[in-house]
Each structure stands twice: as C-alpha cells, then as structure tokens.
Amino acid sequence: MDDFKFNTSISQLMILVNKLTELEHIDPKSFESLMVLIAPFAPHLAEELRESTGHKESIFTIGTWPTFDPAKMLASSVNLAIQINGKVRGVIETSPTATQDEVMEMIKSNEKISPRLTTEIKKIIYVPGKIVNIVV
Numbered sequence: 001m002d003d004f005k006f007n008t009s010i011s012q013l014m015i016l017v018n019k020l021t022e023l024e025h026i027d028p029k030s031f032e033s034l035m036v037l038i039a040p041f042a043p044h045l046a047e048e049l050r051e052s053t054g055h056k057e058s059i060f061t062i063g064t065w066p067t068f069d070p071a072k073m074l075a076s077s078v079n080l081a082i083q084i085n086g087k088v089r090g091v092i093e094t095s096p097t098a099t100q101d102e103v104m105e106m107i108k109s110n111e112k113i114s115p116r117l118t119t120e121i122k123k124i125i126y127v128p129g130k131i132v133n134i135v136v
Helices: 006-022 028-038 043-052 100-109
Strands: 078-084 087-094 123-127 131-135
Touching (some): 087 100, 100 131
C-alpha cells in the first residue's frame, strides 16, 4: 500500500479470501482481521461486514492493524526445477535451505532425471530454492 500498488494488495486479499473459503470454520479474530484489511479498499463492504457480526461501532474506530508472525511465513519445502542443458527435465521437492551437494544427490537418485546425466557434468548452476541448471 505504501507504494500505491493497490492491485497487488487486492490480489493478495483475494488469495486470502479464497483460502478462507476452503475452511469449514473461520475464527472470529481472523474474520475481523480480514474486515480491517479490506476497509481501505472497500470501506462500505467492510462496514457492512462489521455490522453483520453484531458490532455497532465503525471498522475505522478499532485502531488496530493486524500483525503477522514472520516464522509462519517460512516454507518447509520448495519445488526445485531441474534443467539439463537449459530444458526443464523435472521438479523435485526439497528443503529451502538444501545445499548444492544435497540437491545433486536427490537428482542422481531421481529415476526420471538421472538417466539424462550419462555424460560428464561440465557445470552446475544452483539458485537455492528456485532452480538447478546442469550443463552436460
């Protein structure tokens, strides 16, 4: 919001709404946080949602912006694209902190990718958490 990229903010709110609709039950605190996040972009909708939950005061008088826990934002695993000579040959799931050696062991044990590594490996380009490009 500070950079006036409202379309990005609204897009992320839609992703949040889609995730919340998948749940069987939404706890009241999460719903209230959603109302506060929607308020700058759709104030009338936020006020209607707030009123529908039985509150009489305005959403803008709450005065608290939701906070987040950075530890919950860390991914436990990532999908790593494996390229051989610039062509994607497969994807493996690994830890985001995996080293190049650990990733290469996983690639060599993968039955779909390992047959393509029959010749000598000339160069390995590894971008942690994103991609591995192997030049043979």
